[in-house]
Amino acid sequence: MLKLLFLSTPVGPLGSGMGGGVELTLLNLAQEMGRRGHRVKVVAPENSVVSEVSCQEISGTWQDTIQNNHRDAPIVLPKNSVLGNMWDYAGRVEKDYDLIINFAFDWLPFYLTPFFTTPIAHLISMGSTTDAFDEVMNRVAKQYPNTMGVHTHAQGQTFPFNDICRVLGNGLNLSLYNYCDSPDNCLAWVGRIAPEKALEDAIEASKIVNIPLKIFGKVTDEKYWQTIRQNYPDGSYQYEGFFNTIELQEKLGRCKALLMTPRWIEAFGNVAVEALACGVPVIAYSRGGPAEIVQHEKTGFLVEPDSISGLVDGINRVDTIDRKQCRQQAEKEYSLQALGERFEGWFYELVKQE
Structure with missing residues (x-):
């Protein structure tokens, strides 16, 4: 001991x-x-x-x-x-x-x-x-x-x-995450709301494909958040708030995909594994930790960093991903x-x- x-x-x-x-x-x-x-x-x-x-x-x-x-x-x-x-x-x-x-x-x-x-x-x-x-x-x-x-x-x-x-x-208590096979027509973005997370890219991509974006996380930079609201007054996005694991997984699991848009080198990306555990494919910039988590074209898509068109392409192809494979990857590796x-x-x- x-x-x-x-x-x-x-x-x-x-x-x-x-x-x-x-x-x-x-x-x-x-x-x-x-x-x-x-x-x-x-x-x-x-x-x-x-x-x-x-x-x-x-x-x-x-x-x-x-x-x-x-x-x-x-x-x-x-x-x-x-x-x-x-x-x-x-x-x-x-x-x-x-x-x-x-x-x-x-x-x-x-x-x-x-x-x-x-x-x-x-x-x-x-x-x-x-x-x-x-x-x-x-x-x-x-x-x-x-x-x-x-x-x-x-x-x-x-x-x-x-x-x-x-x-x-890294790893998670996977017993807390329920697999969802029938998502609603919405996308998710999860994380601290701060400039290095580039939330605006996810908002822009969701606007192009005309699929609502649900935003989960803590507003850690209020000025940045207010700037986003001013720049996208008519965007099809909704700030849901910050939730504990049980509440988050329930809401996240009902989304078609998770968008990850970091401007910087993410050390890992817990939210990617949380999404996979719920059966949610991950569409992420091929930068930092998420690039070592997402299995391209199997459990999501890795796209060119800072490419909104790449996010859009991933969203348009997300129905080709078997959500069961997402859960299986989480169980095997995390x-x-x-x-x-x-x-x-x-x-x-x-x-x-x-």
């Missing part, structure tokens, strides 16, 4: 949607490690919603998301930082654990790594964003080999330490059992290195 301490993303409470796919990954992995008999404790911002696993809530100021920073952006730590407070707590209790797992995509946990005696595994949730952050991560990667985990090869290739990254994929096998092996390796 391993004693594991999970340090959450500091951009908002777990369950709020502010942390995007990181939240789902952390909660799924924590529950699966607990199911396997390991002792797990989660450290997360105050007001987090965590079930089945012990959680230490920490107060403080949330950290701004890093993905919109320029390459030369400086490192910033806000006053009374919740990230700093979480890692201060970790420092006080580290001797009670065999391994600390960092889910924060931020410089501080990497900077602090040499000051801890308990080994730290870093699960990196995004691609490269700033030069300063890359420098800190690269130094830790070289000093502590095998401690840098990524979700896909495409994500790992954005970093200078790509050759020593551990590619771990179950919690498969996730647990990969991560448990990694954790044991890191503990044995000490």
Whole structure:
């Protein structure tokens, strides 16, 4: 049995949607490690919603998301930082654990790594964003080999330490996702509503094919969302809101296809697997994580990045996809059992290195 301490993303409470796919990954992995008999404790911002696993809530100021920073952006730590407070707590209790797992995509946990005696595994949730952050991560990667985990090869290739990254994929609790074989005449888009997700491309494509688009997710950039509403006042789209897994899968499963339109390198793409689990084909830009998930012409279509005409072509061909194959791919490659096998092996390796 391993004693594991999970340090959450500091951009908002777990369950709020502010942390995007990181939240789902952390909660799924924590529950699966607990199911396997390991002792797990989660450290997360105050007001987090965590079930089945012990959680230490920490107060403080949330950290701004890093993905919109320029390459030369400086490192910033806000006053009374919740990230700093979480890692201060970790420092006080580290001797009670065999391994600390960092889910924060931020410089501080990497900077602090040499000051801890308990080994730290870093699960990196995004691609490269700033030069300063890359420098800190690269130094830790070289000093502590095998401690840098990524979700896909495409994500790992954005970093200078790509050759020593551990590619771990991801997984979901598939029992929570119901297969739907009879969709309504509508499309879906799921994710944080922010510029790097390029929601406007999905809206434009749905307008061209004249099929309504349902939008699910957290509005994390209100200015961007208002700009979309102004630019597409007559678009056939509807903002549905942010839902928990049970509610989301029910609504997502009734859609003809999921559109994924990232402008940046997605580390993985949990929503792609969520859609496949419901039997929903995925039409995605062939960029980043989704390009390693979608099986072209079998469980969806990979189209040229930033090509609205490519999205339109995929939508027009979506009825050629067997929705059962979508569910079968999710079961074969992205179950919690498969996730647990990969991560448990990694954790044991890191503990044995000490």
